Amino acid sequence: MPSQSVPVPPVASAPLVPAISLRSDLTTQRSTRRVQLTPKYGSRACAVDVRYLWCGAPDAPTVIVQGGISASRDVLALDGEAAPGWWQTLVGAGQAIDLDRYRVLAIDWLTPADLSEGDAAVVSSEDQADALAALVDALGIGRVHAFVGYSYGAMAALAFAARHPYALDRLVLLAGAHRAHPLATAQRAVQRSIVRLGQDCGQPEQALALARQLAMTTYRGSDEFARRFTAAPEFRDGRFHFPVEDYLEQAGRRFVERFDVERFLALSESIDLHDITPEQVPTPATLIGFPSDRLVPLADLCELQRRLLGPATLEVVESPYGHDAALKESDRLAPLLREALM
Amino acid sequence: MPSQSVPVPPVASAPLVPAISLRSDLTTQRSTRRVQLTPKYGSRACAVDVRYLWCGAPDAPTVIVQGGISASRDVLALDGEAAPGWWQTLVGAGQAIDLDRYRVLAIDWLTPADLSEGDAAVVSSEDQADALAALVDALGIGRVHAFVGYSYGAMAALAFAARHPYALDRLVLLAGAHRAHPLATAQRAVQRSIVRLGQDCGQPEQALALARQLAMTTYRGSDEFARRFTAAPEFRDGRFHFPVEDYLEQAGRRFVERFDVERFLALSESIDLHDITPEQVPTPATLIGFPSDRLVPLADLCELQRRLLGPATLEVVESPYGHDAALKESDRLAPLLREALM
Numbered sequence: 102m103p104s105q106s107v108p109v110p111p112v113a114s115a116p117l118v119p120a121i122s123l124r125s126d127l128t129t130q131r132s133t134r135r136v137q138l139t140p141k142y143g144s145r146a147c148a149v150d151v152r153y154l155w156c157g158a159p160d161a162p163t164v165i166v167q168g169g170i171s172a173s174r175d176v177l178a179l180d181g182e183a184a185p186g187w188w189q190t191l192v193g194a195g196q197a198i199d200l201d202r203y204r205v206l207a208i209d210w211l212t213p214a215d216l217s218e219g220d221a222a223v224v225s226s227e228d229q230a231d232a233l234a235a236l237v238d239a240l241g242i243g244r245v246h247a248f249v250g251y252s253y254g255a256m257a258a259l260a261f262a263a264r265h266p267y268a269l270d271r272l273v274l275l276a277g278a279h280r281a282h283p284l285a286t287a288q289r290a291v292q293r294s295i296v297r298l299g300q301d302c303g304q305p306e307q308a309l310a311l312a313r314q315l316a317m318t319t320y321r322g323s324d325e326f327a328r329r330f331t332a333a334p335e336f337r338d339g340r341f342h343f344p345v346e347d348y349l350e351q352a353g354r355r356f357v358e359r360f361d362v363e364r365f366l367a368l369s370e371s372i373d374l375h376d377i378t379p380e381q382v383p384t385p386a387t388l389i390g391f392p393s394d395r396l397v398p399l400a401d402l403c404e405l406q407r408r409l410l411g412p413a414t415l416e417v418v419e420s421p422y423g424h425d426a427a428l429k430e431s432d433r434l435a436p437l438l439r440e441a442l443m
Numbered sequence: 444m445p446s447q448s449v450p451v452p453p454v455a456s457a458p459l460v461p462a463i464s465l466r467s468d469l470t471t472q473r474s475t476r477r478v479q480l481t482p483k484y485g486s487r488a489c490a491v492d493v494r495y496l497w498c499g500a501p502d503a504p505t506v507i508v509q510g511g512i513s514a515s516r517d518v519l520a521l522d523g524e525a526a527p528g529w530w531q532t533l534v535g536a537g538q539a540i541d542l543d544r545y546r547v548l549a550i551d552w553l554t555p556a557d558l559s560e561g562d563a564a565v566v567s568s569e570d571q572a573d574a575l576a577a578l579v580d581a582l583g584i585g586r587v588h589a590f591v592g593y594s595y596g597a598m599a600a601l602a603f604a605a606r607h608p609y610a611l612d613r614l615v616l617l618a619g620a621h622r623a624h625p626l627a628t629a630q631r632a633v634q635r636s637i638v639r640l641g642q643d644c645g646q647p648e649q650a651l652a653l654a655r656q657l658a659m660t661t662y663r664g665s666d667e668f669a670r671r672f673t674a675a676p677e678f679r680d681g682r683f684h685f686p687v688e689d690y691l692e693q694a695g696r697r698f699v700e701r702f703d704v705e706r707f708l709a710l711s712e713s714i715d716l717h718d719i720t721p722e723q724v725p726t727p728a729t730l731i732g733f734p735s736d737r738l739v740p741l742a743d744l745c746e747l748q749r750r751l752l753g754p755a756t757l758e759v760v761e762s763p764y765g766h767d768a769a770l771k772e773s774d775r776l777a778p779l780l781r782e783a784l785m
Binding site: 283299301302303314315329331333343344370398400 | 565624625626628629630632633636637640641643644645646649650653656657659660665666668669671672673675676682683685686687688691712715716718737740742
């Protein structure tokens with residue numbers, strides 16, 4: 102659940118990465134495919150429309166790339182799109198996840214609304230994995246070269262490897278583990294309670310913005326907050342406003358513009374329900390963790406590494422950016438990703 | 444702002460410390476005294492009723508003891524009180540803060556309502572310090588042997604030492620520093636926004652409970668959450684409930700029984716407005732910090748130690764209990780407190 106860049110951000114906040122001009126010999130599908138799956142919390146199979154992006158060198162091996170719950174299939178921007186993709190700095194022709202060598206496949210996360218043909222009111226990381234596996238099948242991809250997952254994406258990647266091991270050659274997991282940490286669950290449970298309070302009293306959007314504010318306090322490292330927000334509070338509109346508060350309020354407002362309450366509740370809960378047995382995952386894995394990540398403590402990645410059935414390496418990247426390091430430390434992550442995909 | 448024990452908790456949750464039977468030769472005042480002070484955020488002096496407890500050996504030196512914003516003057520229980528005081532394990536006859544050797548003085552924190560004779564809508568840690576200094580004067584105490592402060596109490600202690608250095612011999616500061624950490628301010632700002640949202644939509648108590656839930660996620664160490672809340676979620680009342688969520692919800696409900704919205708808003712803001720220049724504090728100080736405290740990072744106590752004008756030692760106590768360690772690690776704190784008071 103990272104604080105990803107907004108799909109259509111104001112100009113001032115857009116990262117300084119231009120949308121790449123996709124070469125004409127790269128294949129691109131940005132489409133929807135109907136697949137069948139049986140939701141974990143449902144009792145029967147249902148048809149689901151999966152919105153996906155599949156893009157890269159023709160006939161190249163496919164790499165699945167999935168981010169946090171607020172990420173979309175738009176890992177990178179396509180020609181003519183104003184906004185950069187959420188991992189624009191690492192995915193592209195000539196970049197760490199190189200579209201000259203791979204085809205990248207990504208989906209929009211499913212929500213319970215997508216499962217409406219069935220009877221499941223809850224979506225699981227296993228459902229996301231099954232949807233991806235069915236899509237891989239429907240697109241005739243065969244084996245997937247790698248599943249690169251960040252945050253909730255790492256959870257879905259583990260679920261994919263546990264349930265469809267013969268469809269996948271390797272795992273690359275950034276800041277995500279076999280289960281949510283109970284402290285992180287506590288923080289998300291409060292976020293969901295805020296939103297439900299807002300729904301009860303007719304202020305769902307204001308509550309969603311507040312829940313996002315709380316989420317923002319969990320993404321960055323403690324030292325980064327200390328460095329950025331040293332100024333004195335300002336008295337205005339009848340109360341003191343602290344610099345960090347202005348930052349949070351802006352982030353909350355922007356989130357509401359691009360996310361809705363039900364989607365937030367469902368995907369937030371899905372993170373906390375995630376529970377995979379690492380001993381059932383045979384796929385070779387590269388784990389990447391950040392010591393300043395308070396949402397996914399490094400200790401959880403150490404435990405995951407120890408328990409995975411397949412061989413696993415753990416790369417530790419020092420960064421002030423906490424859980425957001427996967428979005429901020431592109432230069433440090435690029436060589437690790439290149440090596441993990443080899 | 445610690446998760447202190449409730450004044451009138453259910454039997455099952457009461458700490459296993461009986462209310463001490465105060466010896467008849469200990470003096471005890473549990474009373475109110477009117478003093479004058481000029482609030483930091485006001486323009487004129489006002490009279491304030493300060494509710495205090497002053498208790499211990501007759502003619503013994505006085506030690507001020509103040510806790511977090513949810514603590515009261517009832518540091519220890521007096522004869523006939525059903526509930527233990529908030530620091531019952533460390534304050535009493537024969538205990539670390541020994542009532543056979545000292546008289547303990549504590550006040551109920553002031554709120555803006557207490558300053559209503561003036562024009563201040565905000566209460567500062569300096570106001571709390573000035574109220575204590577005026578009370579010390581009114582009671583004829585002369586010099587205070589030590590000010591032992593935990594959390595917000597440590598903030599008020601620093602303000603006292605900065606403003607009334609000749610009234611105080613030593614400082615003992617647990618999990619509190621010269622300013623709030625910006626990440627902690629972010630977390631408290633969200634708590635206050637939750638409460639204001641609740642006020643706006645007529646559900647202030649539910650919102651206060653939620654704010655308390657969020658606060659609870661900041662008090663204990665991450666590992667302690669991981670150890671305690673390993674059970675699977677339960678599906679009931681139409682949604683999944685996580686074990687940590689049940690814990691938070693109970694804590695929220697109990698807080699609402701003993702705290703009110705306006706008091707919470709004012710004291711929470713007072714923490715974030717706290718800003719003392721350590722270079723102006725000449726009083727010898729013992730600082731006690733906990734590496735697992737995410738609310739008051741040890742780094743802030745290191746900075747405070749480095750910057751204090753007077754001599755300062757820093758004691759580091761490893762504990763899984765984070766910011767709550769001052770309430771949970773009595774056996775480890777007792778010798779440190781005894782030594783600091785010598």
